[in-house]
Amino acid sequence: xxxxxxxxxxxxxxxxxxxxxxAHAAEEAAQAGEEKKGFNATEVIFGHIADSHxxxxxxLNGSPVAFPLPxxxxxxxxxxxxxAGHFEEWHESEDxxxxxxxxxxxxxxxxxxxxxxxxxxxxxxxxxxxTKNVVSMIxxxxxxxxxxxxxxxxxxxxxxxxxxxxMQNGLEAVIIFMRDEVARPNLGHKANKFMPLIxxxxxxxxxxxxxxxLPGGANFTGNIAVTCCLAIVSFIVMLxxxxxxxxxxLLNPPNVPFPINILLVIIELLSLLIKPxxxxxxxxxxxxxxxxxxxxxISMIFIFGALNKFVGIGFVPVSLAFSVFMFMLELLVxxxxxxxxxxxxxxxxxxxxxxGHGHENEIIA
Amino acid sequence: xxxxxxxLGLFFWTLIAFLAVFFILRKFAWKPILxxxxxxxxxxxxxxxxxxxxxxxxxxxxxxxxxxxxxxxEESSRLMKEAxxxxxxIVNEAKDQAKTEANKILVDAQQQxxxxxxxxxAEVKNEIGNLAVEVAEKILHTQxxxxxxxxxxAEMLAQDIKLN
Numbered sequence: 309x310x311x312x313x314x315x316x317x318x319x320x321x322x323x324x325x326x327x328x329x330x331a332h333a334a335e336e337a338a339q340a341g342e343e344k345k346g347f348n349a350t351e352v353i354f355g356h357i358a359d360s361h362x363x364x365x366x367x368l369n370g371s372p373v374a375f376p377l378p379x380x381x382x383x384x385x386x387x388x389x390x391x392a393g394h395f396e397e398w399h400e401s402e403d404x405x406x407x408x409x410x411x412x413x414x415x416x417x418x419x420x421x422x423x424x425x426x427x428x429x430x431x432x433x434x435x436x437x438x439t440k441n442v443v444s445m446i447x448x449x450x451x452x453x454x455x456x457x458x459x460x461x462x463x464x465x466x467x468x469x470x471x472x473x474x475m476q477n478g479l480e481a482v483i484i485f486m487r488d489e490v491a492r493p494n495l496g497h498k499a500n501k502f503m504p505l506i507x508x509x510x511x512x513x514x515x516x517x518x519x520x521x522l523p524g525g526a527n528f529t530g531n532i533a534v535t536c537c538l539a540i541v542s543f544i545v546m547l548x549x550x551x552x553x554x555x556x557x558l559l560n561p562p563n564v565p566f567p568i569n570i571l572l573v574i575i576e577l578l579s580l581l582i583k584p585x586x587x588x589x590x591x592x593x594x595x596x597x598x599x600x601x602x603x604x605x606i607s608m609i610f611i612f613g614a615l616n617k618f619v620g621i622g623f624v625p626v627s628l629a630f631s632v633f634m635f636m637l638e639l640l641v642x643x644x645x646x647x648x649x650x651x652x653x654x655x656x657x658x659x660x661x662x663x664g665h666g667h668e669n670e671i672i673a
Numbered sequence: 674x675x676x677x678x679x680x681l682g683l684f685f686w687t688l689i690a691f692l693a694v695f696f697i698l699r700k701f702a703w704k705p706i707l708x709x710x711x712x713x714x715x716x717x718x719x720x721x722x723x724x725x726x727x728x729x730x731x732x733x734x735x736x737x738x739x740x741x742x743x744x745x746x747e748e749s750s751r752l753m754k755e756a757x758x759x760x761x762x763i764v765n766e767a768k769d770q771a772k773t774e775a776n777k778i779l780v781d782a783q784q785q786x787x788x789x790x791x792x793x794x795a796e797v798k799n800e801i802g803n804l805a806v807e808v809a810e811k812i813l814h815t816q817x818x819x820x821x822x823x824x825x826x827a828e829m830l831a832q833d834i835k836l837n
Contacts, residue, residue, distance in 0.1 A: 358676075359683060380682075421675040436682040449690050456702035463705055468712035483706060503707055504699040512694055533679035537687040596676070 347614040349607040357527040357599050358422050360440045361392035365524045377443055381415065381425060383433035388413055392437070441534070444526035448516045455479070456511070486510055490651050494658035502657055505545060509538065510650035517595060517642030521635065529645075530595030535588040542653040543584035550660035583656050587649060594645045598638040605631045 355364070364374040376393030395409035395417045407419040411428050418424045425435040438446075459476045466472075472480045491499035491506055516528045528534055558576045561569060609627045613620025817823045 359680065422680075434681055436685055438686070439683065441683050442686045445687060445690055449694050452694060453697060453702075456698050456706075460702040460705045463709040468709045469716050480706075480710070484710065487707070487710075500707065504703040505695065507703050508691070508695045508698055511698075512691060531679075531683060532677055533681075533683040534687045536679045537684050538691065541688070541691060 347607070347610040349604065349611055352607060352610075353600055353603040354421055356603055357530060357596060359526075359531060360423050361395070361417060361425070361437055363440045363443065363524075363526075377440060378438045379425065380436040380438060381433050382436060383415070383427060384431055385414070392417075440526045441528045441531055444519055444528045445516060445534075448512070448519050448528070451519075452511055452515050482510075483507060486647075486650065490647075490654045494651075494654040495661065496658075498661055502545075502549075502654065505542075506650045506654055509542065509653055510646050513538070513591065513649050514643055514646035517646060518639075520595065520599065521638055521642060527596065527599050529591060530597075530599050532588065532592045535590075535592040538591070538649065539584040539588035542587060542649075542656065546583075546653075546656050546660045549657060551663070553663060554660050583652075587652055591645050591649055594641055598634070598641055602631055602634045602638065605634060 360377075361379060362374045362376045364372055366373055376391050379388075379390055379392050381388050390413060394412040397410040398407050398419075400406070401408050401418075405420055409417040409419075414429065415425055415427045415433060418426050425433065425437065427433045455475065456479070459479050462472075462474075462476045471477075486507055487499065487503060491503050495502055513529055516534075519525050520528050520530065558580065559573055561572045561576070564572060605627055609620055609623055612623045813826075817826055
């Protein structure tokens with residue numbers, strides 16, 4: 309596969325679909341500037357962590373520098389694809405909680421805590437837009453595919469008995485770590501079968517975590533739809549691979565009197581469902597919290613700056629030191645959360661495929 | 674709670690992208706990488722075990738060599754000892770033989786000396802006898818030159834015969 313070509317095609321598609329007149333931006337920003345004196349940290353932070361139909365990089369002279377992204381929507385009129393740049397005029401809703409855009413193709417955007425595409429007539433539409441998060445993910449995916457396939461090529465080219473070098477070397481350490489510390493202890497002799505899944509989960513989450521940390525990056529892994537999707541994938545894999553022993557243990561715990569049996573089965577079923585939910589919430593909350601903390605620390609400069617210019621400038625070193633520390637921490641968290649997700653997937657899978665041996669005396673699993 | 678409600682679009686794209694990544698990487702990355710890693714580990718393990726085997730063989734060889742050396746040393750000392758013994762035996766035999774030979778020669782010599790001594794003695798005796806006879810003859814010759822002496826002597830002889 310030629311990834312350079314792929315990237316070019318990808319960016320062309322995004323541009324063709326997305327790029328549209330942005331003249332409105334200056335006016336909009338000017339209006340916003342008039343309306344809101346001071347600095348609204350909540351709005352800034354939630355504007356950053358929420359998904360959006362445009363990729364907002366920064367404001368220049370009061371006008372936002374942003375790429376509108378393609379809107380893909382499935383509704384009563386079938387599948388429609390157009391640029392989000394068509395939503396260019398915003399006004400406030402009557403209760404003042406929402407920002408509402410102009411109507412285009414019978415639909416408009418509503419921006420509260422989140423940005424929503426709503427049909428004007430209230431009919432249900434399915435918003436499949438290539439939002440900021442989706443585009444960020446696609447970049448992550450391309451990076452991932454490029455890195456991994458080039459490493460794999462190196463392996464093929466150099467053969468098995470040559471020492472790894474460069475990126476291949478770093479990857480190999482991670483891959484071997486995942487195999488020896490995650491897959492094998494949990495999955496035993498079936499480790500090889502599930503290694504691709506565990507590695508994909510780990511690297512997919514890791515690279516997207518890291519991309520999210522870049523300035524201007526999207527909060528992809530801190531979005532519950534994403535973690536939900538990943539958790540469901542790992543849950544489904546777990547269910548499809550669970551064996552008889554797992555279910556018999558779950559639905560008919562051995563060595564337990566009948567009434568407690570019922571209670572146990574209920575608890576076990578709940579715990580089965582809680583597993584993917586825990587996976588989902590953990591990654592979501594960790595990444596979201598990291599983003600919020602970093603943004604809050606940065607926002608402090610502007611909050612103090614709004615009070616007094618010199619206080620704001622005085623607070624810069626503190627805030628920067630803090631955010632550098634947080635970035636370091638988040639770099640760790642990015643890897644740790646990816647590892648934990650992969651590891652817990654392996655643990656749950658391991659429980660599901662465990663063969664019955666030596667557990668007869670265990671009352672509560 | 675807005676943050677906690679998953680959006681369909683993002684969910685959909687994430688699912689598609691994740692599955693695509695999974696299948697692509699499984700085929701084009703994880704499989705070759707993991708296979709190569711497995712191969713390499715096997716190769717290293719083989720190499721290590723081969724090295725161990727060679728080491729064991731080497732030490733065995735060395736032990737064998739030492740054994741052979743020891744045997745050779747033992748053999749040579751045995752040979753030396755045997756040679757010494759043989760030499761001593763030969764020398765002793767030679768000595769004994771020489772001694773017996775010498776003794777025999779000595780005995781022969783003594784016998785010969787004895788014989789010659791006896792022969793000499795016998796000759797001397799004969800000579801002495803002859804001389805005595807000669808002397809007696811001369812004496813007799815002189816004494817019996819007179820006639821009465823001859824008679825007297827004949828008488829004396831006759832008497833001797835009679836007495837006998």
